[in-house]
Amino acid sequence: MxxxxxxxxxxxxxxxxxxxxxxxxxxxxxxxxxxxxxxxxESADGFRTLIAPGSSNVILLCGVSxxxxxxxxxxxxxxxxxxxxxxxxxxxACEAREFATQARIxxxxxxxxxxxxxxxxxxxxxxxxxxxxxxxxxxxxTRSFSSVIPVACARAETIAWYGNxxxxxxxxxxxxxxxxxxxxxxxxxxxxxxxxHAIVTRMVAATGPSSRDRTTSATG
Amino acid sequence: MKKSIGDNIFPKGVSFENGLQLLKRAGYDGVxxxxxxxxxxxxxxxxxxxxxxxxKIEDAGLRVSNISNSLDWKENVSARDASKxxxxxxxIQRQIEAAQIFNTDAILIVAGxxxxxxxxxxxxxxxxxxxxxxxxxxxxAKVKIGVENCCSEQxxxxxxxxxxxxxxxxxxxxxxxxxxVGNIHDTGFAEQWxxxxxxxxxxxxxxxxxxxxGRCGNQSVYxxxxxxxxxxxxxRDAFTKVGYxxxxxxxxxxxxxxxPDQQIYDTAAAMNRxxxxxx
Numbered sequence: 001m002x003x004x005x006x007x008x009x010x011x012x013x014x015x016x017x018x019x020x021x022x023x024x025x026x027x028x029x030x031x032x033x034x035x036x037x038x039x040x041x042e043s044a045d046g047f048r049t050l051i052a053p054g055s056s057n058v059i060l061l062c063g064v065s066x067x068x069x070x071x072x073x074x075x076x077x078x079x080x081x082x083x084x085x086x087x088x089x090x091x092x093a094c095e096a097r098e099f100a101t102q103a104r105i106x107x108x109x110x111x112x113x114x115x116x117x118x119x120x121x122x123x124x125x126x127x128x129x130x131x132x133x134x135x136x137x138x139x140x141x142t143r144s145f146s147s148v149i150p151v152a153c154a155r156a157e158t159i160a161w162y163g164n165x166x167x168x169x170x171x172x173x174x175x176x177x178x179x180x181x182x183x184x185x186x187x188x189x190x191x192x193x194x195x196x197h198a199i200v201t202r203m204v205a206a207t208g209p210s211s212r213d214r215t216t217s218a219t220g
Numbered sequence: 221m222k223k224s225i226g227d228n229i230f231p232k233g234v235s236f237e238n239g240l241q242l243l244k245r246a247g248y249d250g251v252x253x254x255x256x257x258x259x260x261x262x263x264x265x266x267x268x269x270x271x272x273x274x275x276k277i278e279d280a281g282l283r284v285s286n287i288s289n290s291l292d293w294k295e296n297v298s299a300r301d302a303s304k305x306x307x308x309x310x311x312i313q314r315q316i317e318a319a320q321i322f323n324t325d326a327i328l329i330v331a332g333x334x335x336x337x338x339x340x341x342x343x344x345x346x347x348x349x350x351x352x353x354x355x356x357x358x359x360x361a362k363v364k365i366g367v368e369n370c371c372s373e374q375x376x377x378x379x380x381x382x383x384x385x386x387x388x389x390x391x392x393x394x395x396x397x398x399x400x401v402g403n404i405h406d407t408g409f410a411e412q413w414x415x416x417x418x419x420x421x422x423x424x425x426x427x428x429x430x431x432x433x434g435r436c437g438n439q440s441v442y443x444x445x446x447x448x449x450x451x452x453x454x455x456r457d458a459f460t461k462v463g464y465x466x467x468x469x470x471x472x473x474x475x476x477x478x479x480p481d482q483q484i485y486d487t488a489a490a491m492n493r494x495x496x497x498x499x
Contacts, residue, residue, distance in 0.1 A: 194418065195461055
């Protein structure tokens with residue numbers, strides 16, 4: 001017999017599995033898109049620890065590295081219609097060709113420009129530090145995850161840095177938008193990192209319909 | 221963050237008053253008082269003697285960061301010998317009273333000593349029972365008991381997760397960890413202890429440690445800040461990460477053969493760099 005939680009999670013994932021046909025009105029909770037590899041699954045497990053009634057209109061892409069163009073376009077349509085897409089990239093762990101494909105899709109569909117992933121060496125961790133500095137939705141430090149993907153974006157769009165390098169951003173599309181995470185957070189959630197929990201919880205709350213006005217003003 | 225250092229670092233022959241003046245000149249904000257260490261602060265010190273000490277501390281422009289003790293190694297709450305355990309209760313309760321007199325809200329204790337004939341499980345249960353018993357006293361006095369991590373010396377609570385679980389078992393907001401970033405040695409990373417135990421940290425001891433060297437005879441692995449293997453940038457960032465903004469207390473072994481007061485100045489300068497993040 002399925003638990004209440006399993007049934008609940010299944011209900012969240014189904015609209016995505018059905019080709020993102022769910023309309024905005026039907027999607028009351030956040031949805032998870034993950035891939036069948038251990039890193040993505042680990043990340044999804046982390047994000048699932050945050051699933052709670054009341055989260056809304058948010059699609060989480062957990063540790064993804066192989067989103068095709070048609071799915072990206074559908075996500076953009078959802079964003080234009082009011083959904084926030086939180087795109088956690090796992091491109092740190094993929095081949096150069098795969099990275100190039102994903103970077104192209106993000107650029108063409110969302111106008112997001114990625115730079116080459118940077119592996120964080122022990123020397124770099126010692127000099128630049130071990131943590132990602134978030135400034136939105138609140139100031140916080142979270143653990144880095146071996147590598148980061150720098151993003152080229154306006155300062156106002158940057159939500160997190162590693163040293164002086166922007167590694168996460170948010171951009172509004174229609175009445176929704178995209179949050180791109182170039183440093184993974186899902187594994188931190190799974191590892192019970194308090195600051196990651198606070199950041200993602202606030203991120204989901206800040207992108208929900210009830211706080212849409214506040215988000216708009218924060219975007220400037 | 222504020223800087224403090226123990227009164228046990230005062231050079232030999234220096235009086236309490238002159239030691240306080242030295243700390244003030246070196247730029248410290250406070251002093252850590254060690255019960256049982258120096259002649260001016262013993263278990264037999266009366267309330268009025270403590271009030272006189274407090275006056276001298278305030279006259280020097282300092283505050284008391286916390287009350288520690290050097291008695292737990294002989295009289296521990298985990299001891300099999302009931303008289304030693306009772307003695308441990310007495311000096312910890314005296315620390316709590318002293319904290320009130322000195323107007324500070326934290327004490328340091330070493331709780332639980334595992335030895336070859338005092339096994340881990342036995343020590344765990346007895347230490348847990350003792351802290352549950354002490355917690356109401358601490359709550360009533362509004363003084364936090366900081367259990368120090370003396371991992372390699374105690375052979376007890378050797379990982380941050382275990383320490384965290386232990387504090388959860390105690391289940392009192394008045395019992396936390398007095399985290400020593402130098403005491404972790406080769407068994408882990410200070411910054412990870414900070415991250416895991418963040419909200420439960422009552423105070424912090426600063427010192428550096430030479431890892432990969434072990435402890436051989438009387439040779440110490442401890443050294444001055446920046447001279448060992450601690451990752452000070454990560455430690456500093458971890459304090460910011462968990463929102464720790466309280467006292468940093470240098471716990472140094474007296475290392476200087478000449479000009480011992482210079483160690484106090486050098487330590488203050490190193491602490492300034494840690495606090496500013498200019499690393």
